[in-house]
Amino acid sequence: VAPIAPTEERPRHGLLITAGVVGVLAAVVGVTAVFGGLRGRPNGPAKASAGHTIDQGLFKVEVLSAHLGRIKQFSGPSKNALVMTVHVTNLGDRSRGVTEFLDGMAAEPGPGRYVRADPGESTGEIAGSSTTEIHPRMPINVQVVWTLPDGAAPREVTVAFRQWSYGQSFTTDIFEWSVYKGSPVTAEVTIPVRPGARS
Amino acid sequence: MTALRRGASGLCAVALFALAMWFTNVKPHIDGKQQNPLITKGHIGAVVANRVFSVKVGRVDVASALVQHDSLKGDRRLSTPGIFVIAYLDAMSNRKPLDLGHVRLATRGGLSYSETGRTDISSDSGSFEPMLWRPAFFVFEIPKDRLAGTRLIVGQSDLVNNLSAETEVDLGLDDRRAAQLLVHPPADYALTSS
Numbered sequence: 001v002a003p004i005a006p007t008e009e010r011p012r013h014g015l016l017i018t019a020g021v022v023g024v025l026a027a028v029v030g031v032t033a034v035f036g037g038l039r040g041r042p043n044g045p046a047k048a049s050a051g052h053t054i055d056q057g058l059f060k061v062e063v064l065s066a067h068l069g070r071i072k073q074f075s076g077p078s079k080n081a082l083v084m085t086v087h088v089t090n091l092g093d094r095s096r097g098v099t100e101f102l103d104g105m106a107a108e109p110g111p112g113r114y115v116r117a118d119p120g121e122s123t124g125e126i127a128g129s130s131t132t133e134i135h136p137r138m139p140i141n142v143q144v145v146w147t148l149p150d151g152a153a154p155r156e157v158t159v160a161f162r163q164w165s166y167g168q169s170f171t172t173d174i175f176e177w178s179v180y181k182g183s184p185v186t187a188e189v190t191i192p193v194r195p196g197a198r199s
Numbered sequence: 200m201t202a203l204r205r206g207a208s209g210l211c212a213v214a215l216f217a218l219a220m221w222f223t224n225v226k227p228h229i230d231g232k233q234q235n236p237l238i239t240k241g242h243i244g245a246v247v248a249n250r251v252f253s254v255k256v257g258r259v260d261v262a263s264a265l266v267q268h269d270s271l272k273g274d275r276r277l278s279t280p281g282i283f284v285i286a287y288l289d290a291m292s293n294r295k296p297l298d299l300g301h302v303r304l305a306t307r308g309g310l311s312y313s314e315t316g317r318t319d320i321s322s323d324s325g326s327f328e329p330m331l332w333r334p335a336f337f338v339f340e341i342p343k344d345r346l347a348g349t350r351l352i353v354g355q356s357d358l359v360n361n362l363s364a365e366t367e368v369d370l371g372l373d374d375r376r377a378a379q380l381l382v383h384p385p386a387d388y389a390l391t392s393s
Contacts, residue, residue, distance in 0.1 A: 017202050094303070095313035124316075126340075127278045133316025137342050138281055174233060 045160065045185040054187040056104055058096070058164035058177045059134075060089040063189045064141070066157050068196035071121055071145060081121065082107075082146045082157060082193065088124075089139040092177060096134045098124040098142055104179040107146055108158045108188060114181075121145035158190040236301075236354055236363035243371045251364035252297055252327065254353055256288045259370050261346065261380045262388030265338075267319060275319055282384060283315070284339040286351050286370070289332045296326045300356025301365070302337050306345040311352070315340040320390065338390070347377035 032038060048054060054061045064085040070078040090096055099119045106114035124131040126140040134140055148154075162183040169176050241247030246255045262285065264278040277283075290299060304312045315338045327333055341349070349372055354365040372380070 013202070020203055020206065093309050094311045095316070097316075123318075126317075127280055129275075129277050130318045131316045132318060133313055135312050135316075135340060136310045137345075138340065168229075 046187045048187045048189045050191045054161050056161050056164050058092050062087040066191050067194040080148045080150050082148055084144045086142050088142050090134045090136045098132055104162045106160055108160045117144045118147050154193050156192045158188055160185045161187045234359050236359055236365040238365045238367050240367045242369050247366045249364040252292050254288055254290045254366050256368045258287045260285045261384045263384040264386040265390050266387050267390050279340050281342040287336045289334050290327050291332045292327045292329045296328055298326050298356035299353055301354035303352050304339045305350045305352055307348040312339050312341050347374045
């Protein structure tokens, strides 16, 4: 019968493994500490003002101005409306409709209350004529319109821009850009509203 | 040392296993769920036919501005920060009345452009009948540096599935031809509305 292997080797071996594991753990803790630890960063939407560039992931946006105006519809009297002009660049790889851009933004009359723009009244504008498409790398201005009750004349408006995320769709498994009601707000822009012409 | 090496090789093996699982299991599933049309490729000037329809792109023009003649509202001039690309084609259905859709201009670098979307330009609608060629044109608007190497993609207007037909036509715009077209693009290109 062969003698059992000398037992002095085993504790040393175990010590080496323990030392290795402790070393790796120490390295992980150290690296985490170097990158700022696990404490949450100050989060919440960035506050921006007119002229700041906002990166929504799929769109790059710059809020230019806001004014009150009258919106004429096919029939009936003209309506009181808030019109905001934003400069939009499509960073994606295919053309998007103006209404798709509107899905990622909303006016915020109070904290946590969001009001979508009126997609039927909002229009895109490129080189002085109106358009419905935002083509990749071809920035356009979008006139975002909210219809207001008559007599309402807000002095300033806050608009929330949501973060588009690129990932697999829940229903179709296709990788696509998406934004929904619960998407995090990436920036809030507060700008003064110019009183508009009366007609 | 041996323990370290064993640990490292173990990690390596796990990583390779994970990669193998991705290729054999995860990726085919993701690809399998994508709805990709069947693409037929061809060139400008030639008839490109698939099971559902046939297309022949006859001419491609570029313009820095379009002029639309309108007897009611007067002539309108549309300019662009990029360049207009106007593709003329003849199309015919091979089976039943058909609407073309998902029309786009694919450029080098993977960016694709839908029809211009200008509300002043009426987009070409109407269906194509079996055995009858009918002319049509599509207007696009792209940045100037994207012109070289563009391809026109035409599909069906129905929802895309794995049996949808799509035709990809090389417009023959190599670097030299594209540069030539961009030297003096017409600024008063008359769009003959259909």
